[in-house]
Amino acid sequence: MLIDQLITTFDTGLRTVFAQAKATRAHPDAAIQETEMNKAQQQKAAALMRINHVGEVCAQALYSGQALTSHNQSIKTALKQAAVEETDHLAWCEARIKALGGRKSLLNPIWYMGSFTIGAVAGAIGDKWNLGFLAETEQQVSAHLSSHLEKIPNEDKKTRAIIEQMHIDETAHAKEAVNLGAAELPASIKAAMKVSSKIMTTTAYYV
Numbered sequence: 001m002l003i004d005q006l007i008t009t010f011d012t013g014l015r016t017v018f019a020q021a022k023a024t025r026a027h028p029d030a031a032i033q034e035t036e037m038n039k040a041q042q043q044k045a046a047a048l049m050r051i052n053h054v055g056e057v058c059a060q061a062l063y064s065g066q067a068l069t070s071h072n073q074s075i076k077t078a079l080k081q082a083a084v085e086e087t088d089h090l091a092w093c094e095a096r097i098k099a100l101g102g103r104k105s106l107l108n109p110i111w112y113m114g115s116f117t118i119g120a121v122a123g124a125i126g127d128k129w130n131l132g133f134l135a136e137t138e139q140q141v142s143a144h145l146s147s148h149l150e151k152i153p154n155e156d157k158k159t160r161a162i163i164e165q166m167h168i169d170e171t172a173h174a175k176e177a178v179n180l181g182a183a184e185l186p187a188s189i190k191a192a193m194k195v196s197s198k199i200m201t202t203t204a205y206y207v
Contacts, residue, residue, distance in 0.1 A: 009068050012083075013116065016060045017108050021090035028092065028165040029158035034099070041153040046102025047205045048148050049159060052166065053093035054105045054204040055141055058115040059086045062137060065119025072127045078180060079134075082173045089169070092162045099158075105204045131182035136190055138174035140197055142167055 015021075037045070063083045067076050097104060105111065122133040145167040152159050185193075 005068060009064050012060065012064050013112055016057055016090070017112050021087050021094055023088040023091035024084060025088050027095060028161040029096070032158045032161055034158060035155045037153055037155050041155065042100050043102070045152050045156050045159050046097055046100035048152055049093050049097045049100065049162075050102055050105055051201050051204045052145070052148065052163065053090065053097060054108065054111055054200060055144065056086050056089040056093060057105075057108050058111050058200070059083075059137070059141070060090070061112040061115035062119035062122075062134070065116040065121075066123035066130055066134065069120045069123030070127065070130055075127055075130060075180060078176055082134075082176070085169050085173070089166050092166070096159055096162055106207055107203065111200065111204075128181050128183040129185075131177045131180050132185045135174045135177035135182040136185050136193060138170045138177065140193060142170045142174065144197070144201065145170065 060083060063079045063086065067079045067083075070076055070079070094104065119133075123130045145163050148163055149160060149167070152163070
């Protein structure tokens with residue numbers, strides 16, 4: 001029923017933004033020993049992980065919005081499975097940010113609401129475009145994660161292990177969307193998504 005979906009969607013939003021995420025998989029860095037870093041290195045790593053955490057908040061919002069308005073059960077199932085893995089990412093990022101002495105973005109409620117709206121619109125305009133938006137989002141996230149692997153301090157092997165596993169998962173999500181019939185988005189839409197992402201990542205680095 002619609003009312004049940006709305007309640008579940010609202011609950012997901014509250015838990016994503018305000019509750020501590022709990023992973024279903026082991027943290028990728030669990031077996032890696034912490035290494036000595038200076039304060040500047042720790043702050044940089046924490047800021048990058050804050051960006052990644054914001055990305056996961058946005059991903060949860062997108063999936064929730066898309067699942068709410070999509071009428072295709074296969075797509076809903078794929079979105080729910082991806083959301084479970086993104087919850088793992090939230091938990092991993094939160095734990096690493098805390099270990100590095102950082103904090104989550106103060107703007108997470110805004111990021112969530114904006115992404116949820118975009119996801120709901122994407123889900124409503126049709127399955128192939130919904131999947132196309134999902135695939136492009138995951139591809140752009142994967143590109144961001146790759147760039148972060150080049151930016152984090154070489155000493156920070158724990159952060160590296162987390163980002164590497166997140167990259168594997170995001171790449172798999174993009175492939176799944178393509179396999180389900182994702183349409184290729186127009187270049188103008190891809191460009192707009194990159195601009196929005198750039199604004200988000202630049203802001204989240206500091207706030």
